Amino acid sequence: MERALELAALGIEADPNPRVGCVLLDPDGLLVAEGWHQGAGTPHAEAMALAIAGERARGCTAVVTLEPCNHTGRTGPCAKALVDAGVARVVFAQSDPNPMAAGGAATLRAAGIQTEPGLMADRVEALNATWNHVLRTGRPWVTWKFAGTLDGRSAAADGSSQWITGAAMRRVMNERRARCGAVVVGTGTVKADDPRLTVRDEQDEPVQRQPLRVVVGDSPVPAAARVRGRDGLYRQLPGGDATAALEALACEGIHHVWLEGGPTLAAAWWRAGVIDEVIACLAPALLGAGTAAVADLGITTIADISRLQLIDVERHGDDVALILNRPTPNCKEK
Amino acid sequence: MERALELAALGIEADPNPRVGCVLLDPDGLLVAEGWHQGAGTPHAEAMALAIAGERARGCTAVVTLEPCNHTGRTGPCAKALVDAGVARVVFAQSDPNPMAAGGAATLRAAGIQTEPGLMADRVEALNATWNHVLRTGRPWVTWKFAGTLDGRSAAADGSSQWITGAAMRRVMNERRARCGAVVVGTGTVKADDPRLTVRDEQDEPVQRQPLRVVVGDSPVPAAARVRGRDGLYRQLPGGDATAALEALACEGIHHVWLEGGPTLAAAWWRAGVIDEVIACLAPALLGAGTAAVADLGITTIADISRLQLIDVERHGDDVALILNRPTPNCKEK
Numbered sequence: 001m002e003r004a005l006e007l008a009a010l011g012i013e014a015d016p017n018p019r020v021g022c023v024l025l026d027p028d029g030l031l032v033a034e035g036w037h038q039g040a041g042t043p044h045a046e047a048m049a050l051a052i053a054g055e056r057a058r059g060c061t062a063v064v065t066l067e068p069c070n071h072t073g074r075t076g077p078c079a080k081a082l083v084d085a086g087v088a089r090v091v092f093a094q095s096d097p098n099p100m101a102a103g104g105a106a107t108l109r110a111a112g113i114q115t116e117p118g119l120m121a122d123r124v125e126a127l128n129a130t131w132n133h134v135l136r137t138g139r140p141w142v143t144w145k146f147a148g149t150l151d152g153r154s155a156a157a158d159g160s161s162q163w164i165t166g167a168a169m170r171r172v173m174n175e176r177r178a179r180c181g182a183v184v185v186g187t188g189t190v191k192a193d194d195p196r197l198t199v200r201d202e203q204d205e206p207v208q209r210q211p212l213r214v215v216v217g218d219s220p221v222p223a224a225a226r227v228r229g230r231d232g233l234y235r236q237l238p239g240g241d242a243t244a245a246l247e248a249l250a251c252e253g254i255h256h257v258w259l260e261g262g263p264t265l266a267a268a269w270w271r272a273g274v275i276d277e278v279i280a281c282l283a284p285a286l287l288g289a290g291t292a293a294v295a296d297l298g299i300t301t302i303a304d305i306s307r308l309q310l311i312d313v314e315r316h317g318d319d320v321a322l323i324l325n326r327p328t329p330n331c332k333e334k
Numbered sequence: 335m336e337r338a339l340e341l342a343a344l345g346i347e348a349d350p351n352p353r354v355g356c357v358l359l360d361p362d363g364l365l366v367a368e369g370w371h372q373g374a375g376t377p378h379a380e381a382m383a384l385a386i387a388g389e390r391a392r393g394c395t396a397v398v399t400l401e402p403c404n405h406t407g408r409t410g411p412c413a414k415a416l417v418d419a420g421v422a423r424v425v426f427a428q429s430d431p432n433p434m435a436a437g438g439a440a441t442l443r444a445a446g447i448q449t450e451p452g453l454m455a456d457r458v459e460a461l462n463a464t465w466n467h468v469l470r471t472g473r474p475w476v477t478w479k480f481a482g483t484l485d486g487r488s489a490a491a492d493g494s495s496q497w498i499t500g501a502a503m504r505r506v507m508n509e510r511r512a513r514c515g516a517v518v519v520g521t522g523t524v525k526a527d528d529p530r531l532t533v534r535d536e537q538d539e540p541v542q543r544q545p546l547r548v549v550v551g552d553s554p555v556p557a558a559a560r561v562r563g564r565d566g567l568y569r570q571l572p573g574g575d576a577t578a579a580l581e582a583l584a585c586e587g588i589h590h591v592w593l594e595g596g597p598t599l600a601a602a603w604w605r606a607g608v609i610d611e612v613i614a615c616l617a618p619a620l621l622g623a624g625t626a627a628v629a630d631l632g633i634t635t636i637a638d639i640s641r642l643q644l645i646d647v648e649r650h651g652d653d654v655a656l657i658l659n660r661p662t663p664n665c666k667e668k
Binding site: 297309 | 638
């Protein structure tokens with residue numbers, strides 16, 4: 001299962017599908033074939049491993065990170081494929097939480113195949129944490145990233161703000177953004193900064209796989225705004241109802257949203273309780289005045305302070321990133 | 335010298351005098367006596383070691399962290415005491431930067447004693463960093479500590495602020511404050527919070543050795559203000575001239591000042607360039623509105639941002655402390 005998990009991690013984090021790995025072992029425990037899922041529309045991990053194994057799959061044990069699927073989507077059901085290939089035993093970690101695809105283990109057992117669920121389930125679930133989150137809550141996992149000084153300023157008094165954090169921090173955050181399904185900003189940020197929101201490589205060229213670029217708000221986005229692009233990956237969603245916007249993104253297969261600003265949209269989503277994770281990128285610098293990195297959250301007294309759970313502290317170049325979760329996971333609110 | 339440095343560290347950090355350790359070794363390198371300085375008015379490290387050694391000091395090597403002093407203060411000159419005791423050789427780390435006390439090595443050499451300066455000088459200087467700082471600059475080393483949320487707020491909109499950081503952070507900061515010679519606040523903080531500014535133990539009892547309690551500003555401090563106390567350790571200094579206030583504290587033997595607020599005084603001292611170190615105590619929390627932890631620093635555009643050098647990141651309980659220095663040490667400004 002360690003190896004299956006390694007294989008799963010080769011998959012694409014931002015993909016609508018979960019990352020899955022599969023190892024086929026013969027009755028002596030020797031490796032016959034490996035497979036992993038390379039993204040929606042490509043063969044599932046089990047299908048890849050079975051294709052490599054061919055006739056040698058007969059009598060094998062399949063070790064899979066996720067319960068083999070039972071439904072026909074863009075590819076056929078894996079449970080049936082394992083039965084047809086004559087696999088003798090299936091060990092899997094996580095049971096499929098997707099009601100549309102679940103039932104694979106029952107199909108396998110009905111065909112006389114021994115199934116063993118639960119091995120290393122926690123680690124496998126962690127690998128697909130945001131995908132699991134959307135199945136539990138109906139909403140993507142939302143990471144809100146903001147950058148500021150030690151005194152909570154995101155721009156100087158005259159509005160200038162480039163750059164507060166350094167190149168190393170921006171590079172790391174660019175990489176994390178690339179692993180999300182959608183990047184979200186408000187209409188105010190589009191007006192103020194005209195961002196492209198594309199993920200770019202070291203040569204400043206856009207990378208091949210881009211997240212959705214989502215503008216949330218009711219103000220019109222100019223026809224010439226760079227965020228629109230020409231690749232069909234631009235969306236505008238109405239403001240006002242954070243949950244509706246996030247459910248719409250979930251319907252597009254997005255399980256991880258990267259909320260980048262501005263402060264007004266972030267504050268609205270914070271108040272709506274839909275932000276799961278905060279990444280505070282702090283520069284070792286002071287401004288003393290200027291735009292507040294975080295806008296009014298409706299908190300008037302210290303007893304109502306919004307406390308978060310500190311998960312990690314990272315140093316990137318001269319800057320510090322604090323990784324925080326909401327103390328109560330959103331899934332418990334439902 | 336390792337041992338001498340260990341002995342020196344037994345001294346009192348907040349004391350006006352530097353921390354010094356001394357080891358006497360016989361010609362075979364065997365330990366004869368040890369000493370360390372226990373604070374102004376008590377014997378110097380060399381005197382303590384010589385008193386223990388008595389006649390056995392004759393022919394010994396003295397290993398001292400600081401060049402033996404050459405002047406008569408509250409105690410007699412150590413250089414002369416070493417000569418009188420018949421010590422054969424003196425190895426010391428740091429040359430005495432205090433012009434009033436320097437010249438000990440020359441006195442020793444004139445008496446035919448072999449002297450070897452410079453061994454582990456960097457580590458010894460680091461031990462007395464703030465004492466060295468005041469000799470170089472004429473001003474105490476100033477540590478400005480502030481506490482706030484991730485978004486730079488030190489109080490909620492209604493003014494309530496207890497507590498933003500947790501008990502573990504407050505305990506650690508209380509311990510650091512105790513190692514300083516003076517705690518400084520502005521008159522605004524006295525009016526708003528009526529702080530005692532005493533260092534207290536786990537039972538909330540004041541500890542025996544207290545830093546000076548200094549209020550800076552021109553507004554009158556109420557006769558009933560708790561900061562005044564009854565132990566003669568209260569001072570009020572005029573506002574407006576940070577350098578003059580710090581020079582006055584240096585004259586009282588203070589080499590490390592703990593500036594605790596409020597934001598107005600801290601901003602004034604920051605603008606005056608007299609703050610050497612910043613400790614930002616950040617709670618993993620958001621307020622979105624309320625009092626800014628850092629007041630106007632006179633910065634209007636991003637090019638003028640005050641950048642600091644990140645020295646360390648510490649976690650205390652749920653909170654994070656960032657330890658930062660001014661990138662250009664104040665001593666270079668002179």
